[in-house]
Amino acid sequence: MSKKAYLCLEDGTVLQGQSFGAEGTVVAELVFTTAMTGYLETLTDPSYYGQIVLQTFPLIGNYGIIPEDFESAAPALRGYIVKDPCDHPSNFRGESTLDAYLKSQGVVGLYGIDTRALTKRIREQGVMNAVLTTDPDKVSADGLKEFAIRDAVPSVTIKETKTTVSDNKQHPRIVLWDFGAKDNIERELLKRGATVVRMPAGSTHEDILAQHPDAIMLSNGPGDPTEAQDIIGELRALSGAKLPTFGICLGHQLLALSHGFSTFKLKYGHRGANQPVRDLDTDRIFISSQNHGYAVDNDTIDPAIAKKRFINSNDGTCEGIDYLNEPTFSVQFHPEACGGPKDTEYLFDRFFDMMEV
Secondary structure, three states, X not given: OOOEXXXXXXXXXXXXXXXXXXXXXXXXXXXXXXXXXXXXXXXXXXXXXXXXXXXXXXXXXXXXXXXXXXXXXXXXXXXXEEOEEOOOOOOOOOOOOHHXXXXXXXXXXXXXXXXXXXXXXXXXXXXXXXXXXXXXXXXXXXXXXXXXXXXXXXXXXXXXXXXXXXXXOOOOEEEEEOOOOOHHHHHHHHHOOOEEEEEOOOOOHHHHHOOOOOEEEEOOOOOOHHHOHHHHHHHHHHHOOOOOEEEEOHHHHHHHHHOOOOEEEEEEEEEEEEEEEEEOOOOEEEXXXXXXXXXXXXXXXXXXXXXXXXXXXXXXXXXXXXXXXXXXXXXXXXXXXXXXXXXXXXXXXXXXXXXOO
């Protein structure tokens, strides 16, 4: 019989289920994702730093653990909640079970609760902090409201600059500014023939320009974008170089802040692989993968500087911006999405078309 595990929300709600993965106690922000596939990408997405992730799809782990599909070397999330973890996965590429992987990575897991009811609670009340524990003595809401995710980007960025050369003949040199980048961003750049210079979040604009890049890629990442004031300042300094620039997720938010726009925290965020976005230029709808808790405030986008390019079809929030006086654009969603959807992968081609190489 498996050990008990407990989830205590900041509003005092306590749920009891079964433990899987590592034993222990974590305090984090509780969020949910609606993706039906791609749990490996979710587990290894650095944007989940400091969070307990709840999967709304009931059966997770059915194709096992496949390291080739990881988005980073190790999970950044603090806890993992599913309705029913699969103990006997079936996939010729699978190397272990979800339970074994979480144990090896020290991630505390909980299963066997009513995940639908918990998701509805988050949707109604908004994202909450929580304690996830296998120790009944640690079940307490004391101090949970005061918890905040700190040092998110410095905790997940690459530590040293790394250069990877594509096997293709064309070699535009692209700086991937890593705020917690998913590896598939780099893969998309490489398969189009780029030399990718992946640089730490703490790099200065002088550091970046010293690499003589043809373009700059701003990655996804975790945390409140307004806390990254040093990066925002360096982005302002870089704008004068007029280099083709493409921002994704956190990179999109940081670009907006560097141009004087504002961001705000969403009630429960957009996390999943089924988020519809509308291209305002073509009126076409795309289905996108998303993972973010903040958004750019539509009302603060200066029409003399930029225009909204994409909006979320569900709630009208900003999903993309084109900048008018520089070769720069950004999106809130993930065009590099794996395991999908691939609807907006073409944006990488748009980025490459902006380069004069």
